[in-house]
Amino acid sequence: MSSAANRFTGKRVLKAGYSQSSVLQALETRAGSEALARRLWMSFVQEGKDNLYERDIAKNFGPTGKEEAKEMFEALDKDCNGDVSLGEMHLLCLQVAQDRKHVDRNMHDIGQVIKSLDNILSLIVLLLSILVYAAFFSTTLASRATALWGSVAATSFAIARTVQEFLGSCIFIFVKHPYDVGDRVDINNLPLIVEHISLLHTIFRQVDSGANVQIPNIINNSQWIKNFSRSKAMAERYDFAISAKTKFDAIENLNTELQNFVRDNKRDFQPDIDIELISVGNLKELVLRVEIAHKSNWSSETLRVTRRNKFLCALLAALQKHSICSPGGGGPPPVGSWENPGYSVTIADEEAQGARTAYEEREEAKRLKKLNADASIPNT
Known part of the structure; x- marks a missing residue:
């Protein structure tokens, strides 16, 4: 534990023995880093709990090590949400190994x-x-x-x-x-x-x-x-156009939906998100801008893409939920789409020909009936 505290806080909290070399050796490989993360996380987390809290670390440092425990937890809690999951510990140890x-x-x-x-x-x-x-x-x-x-x-x-x-x-x-x-x-x-x-x-x-x-x-x-690696938490913007017939209440509902999304994904995104109307597009469309802030920078391309995909899927689902359509849209979805699926049935040629003949006879009967009705009307 002492070597872990020295590693994360940058200070010599306790006297480090041979365990320091074991930690450094574990950080040389991916498997060793993941094993080290599990070992540290399971050593601090109470049985039956799913997250690591500051009090769990402070309990192992005693009454005189509260400041060191606080510094160590702040180094672990990168998203500043008050707890550390096993996945976060994995990412942290892998990041430390890569940085070394x-x-x-x-x-x-x-x-x-x-x-x-x-x-x-x-x-x-x-x-x-x-x-x-x-x-x-x-x-x-x-x-x-x-x-x-x-x-x-x-x-x-x-x-x-x-x-x-x-x-x-x-x-x-x-x-x-x-x-x-x-x-x-x-x-x-x-x-x-x-x-x-x-x-x-x-x-x-x-x-x-x-x-x-x-x-x-x-x-x-x-x-x-x-x-990007030297930057702090970064944000990105998305501009998209919607139908000019969209009501203000629908945009507000969309904003509420996205705020709920960032609260549910507080490990990835900051709680600040807003929708801005930046243009009316010659009265044919409304151009909206959504700005969302990540909890970290974009030094990891894999993590950035994962968060981006998650947000874009949530944005599309929210637009569909509140019936916000693209410019010129709003009609029924095309047949064969996932919203309006189409079905086909295979029948025999004789049955198809008989149905076609019956349809033509009905149409011809309707036409003759209309002609007879027109002929029975006297001229004035």
Whole structure:
């Protein structure tokens, strides 16, 4: 328990023994992380309970460890709903394991960048030292100093762009440092994940295709970069059009339905949700905007997509429940749809031909009856 407290709070709460190495070893694999999550959760949760509460942790720390227990529970309760489920503990341990791997890779890459920079600067210092030493102790070189420095100036013009790229990359990595290895970023609206950082370039993995993309750091230095991993809880908006005949009460009922949805899914979404009428669409439609806030950022694409799908399905169900139709809609659903299913029955050819003949005879009788009725009316 002491090593777990040290891990989650970042402080040395109790003296950690060999169990610390066991925890770190378990975090190296997915199966070990899940086993660690179950072990921690079952060690704290009372028998017969389905969630972990702050009082369960405080009970194990004693009367003098309430502050440490509070910090540990706040680290576990990412959605701030007052309890921690076993699924949340699984996600937390997996996230901790993934973050450890990303930190190790990032430290390795930054170390390689510093090593490359050190080698380049050492080479420059060595060349300058040789030139200065030769200028002082060589009369031949001193007499040709003007021609030598002219050659140096010409060389500097030739490699000006390379030097500019080198200096820009150094500023980008060591001063701006907009991302680390494992971060989920957007560059020019292209979803990417940072895989490797070098001195002059960065290798990304595309979220949609999984392909690796190498982009020079000097190009990224002038781009707008959205870093989702460093962001706090994020929100997204959905714009959609509905029929202009929709009543205000129906929109209010839709808002109430969505508020009930976020309350029922408080582990995934924040309770703030609202519907805004942003346009009337030339009096032919009503354009609504729904903004929903997630409980976390979008660093995990799988989690973001799962939450998004859940909300969109709930939104569609709420629209259908309150009879809110698309522009130009509102009529009966087409035959064969799930709302108005169609049925077919297979019959013999003779039966079908007989039914058709009977139908034609009835129609002909109706036509003749109408003609006779018209003929019996006297002309005036």
